[in-house]
Amino acid sequence: MEHNRILVTGGAGFIGSHLCEKLLEQGSEVICMDNLFTGRKDNIRHLMNHPYFEFIRHDIQEPVYVECDQIYNLACPASPIHYQYDPIKTAKTSVLGALHMLGIAKRCHARILQASTSEVYGNPTVHPQTEEYWGNVNPHGLRSCYDEGKRMAETLFFDYHRQHGVDIKVVRIFNTYGPRMRPDDGRVVSNFIVQALKGEDITIYGSGEQTRSFCYVDDLVDGLIRMMNSRDGFTGPVNLGNPGEFTMLELAELTLQATDAKSKLIHLPLPEDDPVQRKPDISLAEKELGWGPTVQLREGLGRTVEYFRQSIASQVCPALKKCVSSHSVGAARAREARFCFENDKSFGVRHASGI
Numbered sequence: 297m298e299h300n301r302i303l304v305t306g307g308a309g310f311i312g313s314h315l316c317e318k319l320l321e322q323g324s325e326v327i328c329m330d331n332l333f334t335g336r337k338d339n340i341r342h343l344m345n346h347p348y349f350e351f352i353r354h355d356i357q358e359p360v361y362v363e364c365d366q367i368y369n370l371a372c373p374a375s376p377i378h379y380q381y382d383p384i385k386t387a388k389t390s391v392l393g394a395l396h397m398l399g400i401a402k403r404c405h406a407r408i409l410q411a412s413t414s415e416v417y418g419n420p421t422v423h424p425q426t427e428e429y430w431g432n433v434n435p436h437g438l439r440s441c442y443d444e445g446k447r448m449a450e451t452l453f454f455d456y457h458r459q460h461g462v463d464i465k466v467v468r469i470f471n472t473y474g475p476r477m478r479p480d481d482g483r484v485v486s487n488f489i490v491q492a493l494k495g496e497d498i499t500i501y502g503s504g505e506q507t508r509s510f511c512y513v514d515d516l517v518d519g520l521i522r523m524m525n526s527r528d529g530f531t532g533p534v535n536l537g538n539p540g541e542f543t544m545l546e547l548a549e550l551t552l553q554a555t556d557a558k559s560k561l562i563h564l565p566l567p568e569d570d571p572v573q574r575k576p577d578i579s580l581a582e583k584e585l586g587w588g589p590t591v592q593l594r595e596g597l598g599r600t601v602e603y604f605r606q607s608i609a610s611q612v613c614p615a616l617k618k619c620v621s622s623h624s625v626g627a628a629r630a631r632e633a634r635f636c637f638e639n640d641k642s643f644g645v646r647h648a649s650g651i
C-alpha cells in the first residue's frame with residue numbers, strides 16, 4: 297500500500313506531536329524534524345517504535361534534503377519566554393526555515409502548510425480579526441522577532457507560490473492549549489494551571505479584563521489537516537481558533553474550578569505590546585474547510601489539568617505526588633508542593649505575557 301510521506305517540522309513540540317500522532321493514525325508515513333529547543337522526546341516517545349514514524353534531529357535554519365509529499369512547517373518557539381530567549385535565532389528559524397522548507401516543496405512538488413499566527417495581527421485595531429486585516433505590528437519591539445518573522449515567512453510562501461507555482465497553504469493559529477504544553481512556557485493556560493496545582497497565587501497581568509480565545513489542540517490539529525487537504529488553489533491565509541472570548545479573570549476562575557484550588561489572584565503590570573483583545577473570525581475556515589471548534593473551554597481545561605497533574609506526579613518527589621494527585625490542595629500539602637517545585641527547576645513558572 298502507498299503511504300503519503302509527510303514531513304512535520306517542530307513535530308516534537310506541543311502541537312506538532314499531536315499532529316504526528318493523528319497523521320500516523322490516518323495511515324501516513326511521518327518524518328518528524330525538530331531540534332528539540334522547546335520540543336521534547338517525551339512528546340513523541342510513544343511513536344518511536346511505529347513502523348511509519350521517523351525522527352530527525354535537525355535545525356531548520358540549516359539546509360536539509362528530504363523526499364516527501366506534504367510538509368507541515370511548525371518549527372518555531374511559540375511562547376514569548378522561548379522566542380525572546382534568542383530573538384535573532386527566532387527570526388532565522390522563521391525566515392531561513394521557511395526558505396529551506398519551501399525549497400524542498402519546490403524540488404519535490406510537495407504541498408506545504410505554514411503554521412502562521414494571530415500575532416501577525418499585532419495589537420489589532422479591528423475586532424474580531426478577519427484574514428483581510430493587515431495588522432498593527434510593532435516592527436522593533438520585544439515581540440517583533442516572532443511577529444515579523446512569521447509575517448516574512450507568509451511573504452515567502454506567497455512569493456514561492458506566485459513565482460514558482462509552489463502549492464502552499466497558510467493558517468493563522470490563535471491561542472491553542474492542551475496536554476503537552478510545557479509547564480514553564482509562561483503561557484497563560486499553563487501558568488494558571490501550574491500555579492493552581494502548586495497552591496500558589498495566580499498572576500494576572502493588568503486588570504485581567506483583556507481577552508483571549510482558546511482553542512483545544514485536537515480541534516486545531518483537525519483544522520490543520522483539513523487545510524492541508526483543502527481544494528486546489530485555496531491558499532489561505534485562514535484563521536484557525538476558537539472564537540469564544542474569555543477575560544483573564546474568567547480563565548482564572550475556570551482554572552480554580554478545574555483544579556479545585558484555593559489560590560488568590562494577584563495583579564502585575566502588563567508586559568510591552570501585550571494585545572488587549574484577540575478573537576478570530578473563523579467564517580472562512582467554516583466555509584472552505586467545514587471546520588469549527590468542538591471542545592468547550594471547561595472540558596479542554598479539565599483534560600489539560602489532568603495532563604499536568606499526571607506529568608507532575610510522575611516526575612517530582614513522593615510528597616508532591618500525593619499532593620497533586622489528590623484533588624484538595626490543603627495548606628500543609630501546598631507547602632510541601634512549594635518546597636518540591638522550588639527544588640525542581642523544570643517546573644518553575646517564569647512569567648511572561650498571556651500568550
Ligand SMILES: NC(=O)c1ccc[n+]([C@@H]2O[C@H](COP(=O)([O-])OP(=O)(O)OC[C@H]3O[C@@H](n4cnc5c(N)ncnc54)[C@H](O)[C@@H]3O)[C@@H](O)[C@H]2O)c1
Nearest residue numbers: 306309310311331332333334335355356371372374469472
Ligand atoms: N500554541 C499556540 O497557541 C500557537 C499559536 C499561534 C501559532 N503557533 C505556531 O504553531 C507552531 C507550533 O507551536 P507550539 O505551540 O507547538 O510550540 P512548541 O514550542 O511546542 O513547538 C515548536 C517546535 O519547534 C521546534 N523548533 C524550534 N526551532 C526550531 C528549529 N530552528 N529547527 C527545528 N525545530 C525547531 C521546537 O523544538 C518545538 O518542538 C509554531 O510555529 C507556532 O508559532 C502556535
